[in-house]
Amino acid sequence: MDLQLQIKMNAKLFLRDPEQSVLGRSIIEKSIYLINKMGFEDFTFKKLAVEAGTTEASIYRYFENKHRLLTYIIVWFWTWLEYQLVYHTNNVTNPKEKIRIIVQLVTFHLKDEFTFKHIDKYQLYQIAVTEGSKSYLTKHVRQDNKDQLFKPYKDLCGRIAAVFEEYNPKYKYPRSLSSTLLEMAHYQFFFKEHLPSLTDFGNDADDKGVILFLEQLIYSSLNAK
């Protein structure tokens, strides 16, 4: 099965909707490739224009600046994560099973039925790990938040928090535990790869250790009296 899904994005994220044209989709595709390859700091609209076979001016017709483009792709990723969460927990009643699925999802270990011609989800995941927090760690975070740019992240966080509350209605920090899970899924993975002594998984070939740590963190916190 090859399901098609169109992710609807907040119109404030772009000047012209990149989903609606060949050039727009190419801009997204090549951004993901380039940001992942060279890092957000070295990524420029000039390089993107060359890669996409167009000009800087044309890219500026879609996105105000490179930070908005980063926010666009990161928000796309969060929105996709929320879709996946809903899709995979739809018929699941046991909150313990839901939590298992959530951890698999945020560590990118869940099989995904959806495909997007112009979006390489694994590359996008890697960008989310390394560059994701840069989308909100800015001085304009409050204005961006007012413009609802981070709604998909907050919705995802809220949905995971609701599962935590379902598991233990008396637990006092469902949202903070949820944002901790979301951030740490990325950070522990980054640390494991690049700064291994900040983790206990330095020599591991796979991500099982990270997953076990996250599960231990969640369950011990939710089960504590």
Next chain:
Amino acid sequence: MDLQLQIKMNAKLFLRDPEQSVLGRSIIEKSIYLINKMGFEDFTFKKLAVEAGTTEASIYRYFENKHRLLTYIIVWFWTWLEYQLVYHTNNVTNPKEKIRIIVQLVTFHLKDEFTFKHIDKYQLYQIAVTEGSKSYLTKHVRQDNKDQLFKPYKDLCGRIAAVFEEYNPKYKYPRSLSSTLLEMAHYQFFFKEHLPSLTDFGNDADDKGVILFLEQLIYSSLNAK
């Protein structure tokens, strides 16, 4: 009591040691002021030169580029945190009391006896919260790590992990729990201020909720069987 302390920095962090000259110390002082005021993205060496009453070229004699300067002040902060940790837990034997001190320290709620003429520690703490992770979330993190730039962060993480192990020698993830604490102390604080629905402390006037959450997270994880 007004204790003096000279923090020794890895020589790879600078081209010329800023601690050794009036201009150097002014560069550090004004960087902290400007990065905190305008955010790292809008901070430039030109603006810093104007603020410090010098020229761009003079600043380039001290630091290769603005990212290195950010790394310098963030690493300084980590080093200071480790000094504080050692200083405040020196005569403490009870690991539970040590953990209480650690949480107070990483949330910046511990009284500090040391002063530095040119470093405003509260401003530096705010930079650590918002810009800290940008020092290592780069494509050159591996080379920087080889150059030992992040040693103070790893040492701090290791020291906290050692306390966790002291509290429970059988606990399997002391380092990951330590890096989780260090990151989340900053992130929960940032979220509380700017994206409150990612936390459970949106309406709180103080940081008590964040502190209780972090303690609950640590103790439930360390106490779980």
Next chain:
DNA sequence: TTAGTAAAGATAGTAATACTACCAAAAAAG
């Protein structure tokens, strides 16, 4: 069929940024 309109491309230009090369003054060392 053709006139209208919107998207995309081409070209050029500006201000700021990131950095380098080189020069001058002061301090320290022999």
Next chain:
DNA sequence: CTTTTTTGGTAGTATTACTATCTTTACTAA
């Protein structure tokens, strides 16, 4: 005291981050 080293100042370049304008292409609707 002269020489060398340190330190700061001046001036430049390439790149980046945009903006403006004009032409071409493409689709759209009378």
